[in-house]
Structure formats: C-alpha cells, structure tokens
Amino acid sequence: MAKAQADxxxxKAAWLYYTHGLRQDEVAQRLNISRASVALYLRRARETGIVNISTATHLFRGEQLAREVEDKFGLEAVWIAGEDLAAGEAEAEIPSLGASVxxxxxxxxxxxxIAWGRTVYAIADVMSFADLEGVTVVQLCGNLGAPYSYRPDQCTMEIARRLNARGLNFYAPLVLSTPELASALRSEPVIxxxxxxxxxxDLSLYSVGTLDEDSHVxxxxxxxxxxxxxxxxxxxxGVxxxxxIDRSGRLLDCDYNRRVISADLESLKKIPRRLTVVQEESKLAPLRAALAGGFCTHLVATAAIARGLLAGG
Structure with a gap:
C-alpha cells in the first residue's frame, strides 16, 4: 500500500473511532479491513500524533466557553466552533456545525x-440529505424579487429538499410600498x-442581520x-x-417595519426551540439584541463571538 494511501x-480509522464513536468492529466493517488492522491503525495514530489525547483540554475549553454563555444568557444549548482556529477558519466551520446541530x-x-440570509443558505448548502417523514418547512417572512440565492423562498425550499420534507413558501413580498398596503395584505385570509x-x-432556524451597508436588507x-x-x-x-429590532430586542417603531410582511416577533418567541447561527464577529451587537429579546434558545457561534458575549455587560 502506498504511503499516502496508508496515511x-x-x-479515516481514527476519525471514525474517536470522532464518530464507532466501535473497532464497526470501523473494520466500514473500511472493509480486519479488526486487527483497525487496532494497529489506531495505535499508529496515537504514536504519530494524528490523535493526541492532550487535545481533550482544547475540547474542554470550548465546552467551558459554551457552558458560560449558556449560563449568562439562560440558553438551553450552545455550540462553539474555532476555539483554536483563526477567525476566518472558525467562520468557515459554522455552516457545517449549524447544519449538524x-x-x-x-x-x-x-x-x-426558516428565515433567510447568507448564513442560512450556507447551512442549507452543506446540509446532509435526510428522509424525515412528515416534516414541514415553513418560510417565516415575505419574499424578495432580488436574484440572490439566499432569498427566503430559496432557503426554505433547499432545506425542505435536503430533508425530503414539504416546503411552504410565503407568497407575499417582504416589503411593500406603504404601511396601509402591508396591513391590507396581512388581512388576506391566506396570508x-x-x-x-x-x-x-416546533423549531426555527435563523441568523441575525446587521444594520450596515453589507446588510442583506x-x-x-x-x-x-x-x-x-x-x-x-x-x-x-439588528434584523x-x-x-x-432595537438593542432590547423589541420591534423598532418605524415606517419600514410597518411595511414588512413577516412573522410577528411574539409568534417567533412562542416557538419552543429557536436555533440561531452566527458566523461573523461583526454580528455581535445584533446577536446581543436578539438574545435580549428572547429570540434564541440554542446558539451556534464562533469562539470569538462567544468571548465577545461574555465580555459585554
């Protein structure tokens, strides 16, 4: 066997055994090799440093960071990516972690x-296919005419496709020209x-948006x-x-919000499990607002964002 193939x-054996928790016989079956070979490869992985038991301390730091965020903000669960990675590398890990969670x-x-945005669509794009019987994926806000892949209907239907689920799109614009027109449309029975x-x-998935020139709105x-x-x-x-929303997580009293067709924020907070996934450290302030407003029960974020949350008042 060539050295590269052997490595x-x-x-692969170390990944399946230590990361995915498979038994040695299960690893052998998956790789079509003998159990004795698995034992040999695992020993070689430890001896050559492919597997280093001291990495458990890094995992503990990440876990400790997550627990501190849970305690401070009263969250049910927090997952942290990139405790030992550079900022860009940590951000790149978020969609895969968010999809798994x-x-x-x-x-x-x-x-x-399902809400919308680049992070949500990135999650959909890397999500594994699953066959979940009877799941319905619902679009939470009106749609956009802009030709972006991460518009609300695209996010909803791509996740529905990955789950082999039923997708329900929102056949109304996100923003109308006047508050009166938006109010009339909200009163239509189907809307x-x-x-x-x-x-x-039962569950919602969204990120938070910034209020800068890079904002998706x-x-x-x-x-x-x-x-x-x-x-x-x-x-x-934030968005x-x-x-x-304002810094307290309340709906901002403004003309724009009166023209929006979207799920009522109080309705969002009634969803039992609200998964919020945040990649960029620039979204720290919007995330604080979302946490203050009670829009998050479960959080996926980078270590830099977690430390930023803990450092704030």
Missing part, C-alpha cells in the same frame, strides 16, 4: 420555520393563516444605506426575519 486509512434537533412530524401558524412551529433592495443609517439613529440594532 489516509489511518486518518439543526439535523439533530429536527424530529419526524415537526413543523420547522393571515400563514402568519398565525408560525407560533405552532440593503443588498436585496429592501432599504438603502441611507435609510438604514437613519434606522440606526432611531435605535435600530430578525427581515424586521428591525
């Missing part, structure tokens, strides 16, 4: 609410029924950069399901 099978949380027959059903979801054309700057002056701190 790969040692890595999400799949562990989804149960058969459940109703799942009212979908908005009212949000509180009946700017890039999709819902707001201009100048309009967003004015909303910051009025106390805007949840297309809506602007």
């Amino acid at each position: 790969r099978i040692v890595h 999400f799949l562990e949380m989804v149960g058969r027959g459940q109703r799942v609410g 009212r029924e979908q908005l009212d059903s949000v509180a009946g979801c 700017v890039k999709c054309g819902a707001l201009t950069a100048n309009e967003l700057a004015q909303l910051r002056k009025q106390g805007g701190a 949840i399901a297309g809506q602007i």
